[in-house]
Amino acid sequence: TVPRDADVSILVSLGPPSPTFVMPYLVGLNAESAKDRLQAYGIQFTTPQVAPTPGVQPDTVLGQNPGPGMPLHRTDLVQLTVSQP
Incomplete structure (x- = not known):
């Protein structure tokens, strides 16, 4: 039992940390394949x-942000740059 006028410290958890992924290399894939790969991880x-x-074949991934090999959380947004004729 805690005395009535005693100070009490409370620690509140924000839950488990968000899983971290390594950003895959998507350059050269068609845009749909790249999106499918990201969606498979919930990104x-x-x-x-x-x-x-x-x-260059239309809808080919030319660039990505974040770059390949970078740490990535499910809450991060990925930006792709794709070719257009």
């Missing part, structure tokens, strides 16, 4: 940016 992504790229 969110933004609408891809497009870059005019003559001679």
Whole structure:
């Protein structure tokens, strides 16, 4: 029992830490394959940016942010840049 006027400290947990993933290398994949790979881990992504790229198959991933090998949490957003004819 705690005396009525005693100070009490309370520690509140925010829950378990968010799992961390390693950002996969997506450059060269088509956009759908890259999105499927991200969705398999429950990772969110933004609408891809497009870059005019003559001679490259349309919807090919040209860049990604964060870069490959970077730590990634499920709450992070991934930005892809894809080719457009």
